[in-house]
Amino acid sequence: MRHNSTYEDCPIAKYADQTEFQILVAVHNPANLPIQIANIAVPHGKLAVHRFDAELGAMIESAAEVLCDVQEEELDPSTTVNNCQLYLKHAIGS
Numbered sequence: 729m730r731h732n733s734t735y736e737d738c739p740i741a742k743y744a745d746q747t748e749f750q751i752l753v754a755v756h757n758p759a760n761l762p763i764q765i766a767n768i769a770v771p772h773g774k775l776a777v778h779r780f781d782a783e784l785g786a787m788i789e790s791a792a793e794v795l796c797d798v799q800e801e802e803l804d805p806s807t808t809v810n811n812c813q814l815y816l817k818h819a820i821g822s
Contacts, residue, residue, distance in 0.1 A: 734799065734811045735769040744771035757820040766816045770794060779818050792816040 735741055743749040755766045773794030778787040796812040 733769060734809050735771045736809055738769055740769075740771060747774070755818075755820055757822055760822045762819055762821050764817065764819055766814075766818050766820060768814045768816070770812045770814045772796070772810070772812055773814075775814065777814070777816060779816060790816060790818070 735744065740751055743751065753768055755768070757763050773796060775792070775794065777790050777792040779790045780786075781788045793815045794812050795815070796810055798808050799811040801807040801809060
């Protein structure tokens, strides 16, 4: 597993140029402390985000922030990638 990677290291990379697609992402917290924000690498900020609400037993629309910046490729600094990170406020237990 790589840390500090971009969406290009994930299966979502094959959808980067598409405007309509659905992808399900599961987030796991291996730490012994809960976290409050999920951080997911994405190709752009044009996304509708839903999360699972355990009390309702359903997916609900959720507000998320996407921050993007241009980053040099780790193995080839002459190449850049639009590095976008999605931040979703959602408690994930330990």
